[in-house]
Amino acid sequence: xxxxxxxxxxxxxYLRGGERIVALDQVSFRIDQPSVTAIAGxxxxxxSTLLGMLARFDRxxxxxxxxxxxxxxxxxxxxxxxxxxxxxxxxxxxFNLVGTLTAQENVELALSPQALxxxxxxxxxxxxxxxxxxxxxxxxxxxxxxxxxxQRVAIARALVNRPSLVIADEPTGNLDGKTAQxxxxxxxxxxxxxxxxxxxxTHDQRVMEMAHGxxxxxxxxxxx
Ligand SMILES: Nc1ncnc2c1ncn2[C@@H]1O[C@H](COP(=O)(O)OP(=O)(O)OP(=O)(O)O)[C@@H](O)[C@H]1O
Ligand SMILES: [Mg+2]
Numbered sequence: 001x002x003x004x005x006x007x008x009x010x011x012x013x014y015l016r017g018g019e020r021i022v023a024l025d026q027v028s029f030r031i032d033q034p035s036v037t038a039i040a041g042x043x044x045x046x047x048s049t050l051l052g053m054l055a056r057f058d059r060x061x062x063x064x065x066x067x068x069x070x071x072x073x074x075x076x077x078x079x080x081x082x083x084x085x086x087x088x089x090x091x092x093x094x095f096n097l098v099g100t101l102t103a104q105e106n107v108e109l110a111l112s113p114q115a116l117x118x119x120x121x122x123x124x125x126x127x128x129x130x131x132x133x134x135x136x137x138x139x140x141x142x143x144x145x146x147x148x149x150x151q152r153v154a155i156a157r158a159l160v161n162r163p164s165l166v167i168a169d170e171p172t173g174n175l176d177g178k179t180a181q182x183x184x185x186x187x188x189x190x191x192x193x194x195x196x197x198x199x200x201x202t203h204d205q206r207v208m209e210m211a212h213g214x215x216x217x218x219x220x221x222x223x224x
Contacts, residue, residue: 003066004033004165004197005054010063012049012220023049025220026063031213033164034195036187038208041217047201048093050217051169054199055090056080067165085113089158091168093201095150097142103129103153104138110157128156131186133179147174155183159190166190168200172207184210 012024024046031037039047052058053065056072065072067087075083084090097106107125116124129135132152142150151174158166172180184206190196200207208214216223 002033002069003030004068005031005199006064006066007050007054008064008066010050010053010060010065012046012053012058012060022220024060024217027215027217027220027222028063029213029215029222031197031199034191034197035212036191036198036200036210038211038214039199039201039217040203040208040214041223042203044219045217046220047217048169049220051090051167051199051201054167055084055088081113085110085161087163087165089161089163089166091151091154091158091166091171093169093173095142095154097150097153097157099142102139102141103134103145103149103156106142106153107157107160110160114161124160125156128160129153131159132156133182148176148179151175152179152183162194163196165197165199168198170201170203172202172204180204180206 008028010024010027014021014023027050039050041047053060056075059073098109101109104125107128108121111121111124126135126138129138132155134149134152134156137145137149145153151171155171172183175183187198188210191198
């Protein structure tokens with residue numbers, strides 16, 4: 001099977017007031033398409049650091065990451081938006097919605113590099129919001145939505161381009177039990193029916209149970 005994601009001996013450190021923090025230490029794994037993989041580990045273990053590098057928001061100090069056989073460190077800055085838009089859907093831990101735009105406009109923003117008519121743009125955004133049960137709040141701005149609702153808008157934005165790889169940072173972290181369960185069912189359906197691959201950083205036992213594989217981190221190191 002073709003690997004959609006290969007992480008090879010990736011290390012990353014941060015410097016803070018003279019202190020050297022090893023966020024990731026020689027992390028390696030590969031993920032086949034289509035699958036669901038959980039990145040698990042306590043707070044501060046390096047999950048968000050790893051996910052940020054998969055979207056090339058940041059680069060490893062050493063080691064390499066390939067998506068669909070393409071080395072991320074070799075993608076030119078000018079090609080990055082295209083890489084993120086076409087191949088990836090990213091759900092941030094802090095949502096990162098645009099505060100001055102409505103839920104629907106936030107989702108449409110992810111479609112903007114594509115040449116679509118306004119009605120098609122709107123149709124796709126509404127369909128993505130419907131998938132996460134947010135089509136009743138299309139015209140609300142983020143400040144008018146609950147945390148769990150903002151989370152779901154962020155998920156709709158990540159799914160709207162039908163990317164082959166979706167990277168999600170704690171997507172169930174702000175959801176109640178029932179909404180989290182619905183999200184897990186949506187992930188499972190997209191994985192089985194559309195073939196979407198998911199990489200999900202999580203503390204949630206239910207996500208780990210539904211995942212095909214779990215990468216466990218502790219203090220930036222992989223643990224068995
Ligand atoms: N920009 C930064 N500058 C300095 N240290 C950082 C920075 N970002 C993260 N760290 C440190 O790197 C380590 C890994 O952080 P990271 O955010 O990846 O953890 P996490 O596993 O996502 O945690 P959580 O479950 O709380 O989201 C932590 O010790 C954190 O304090
Ligand atoms: Mg995190």
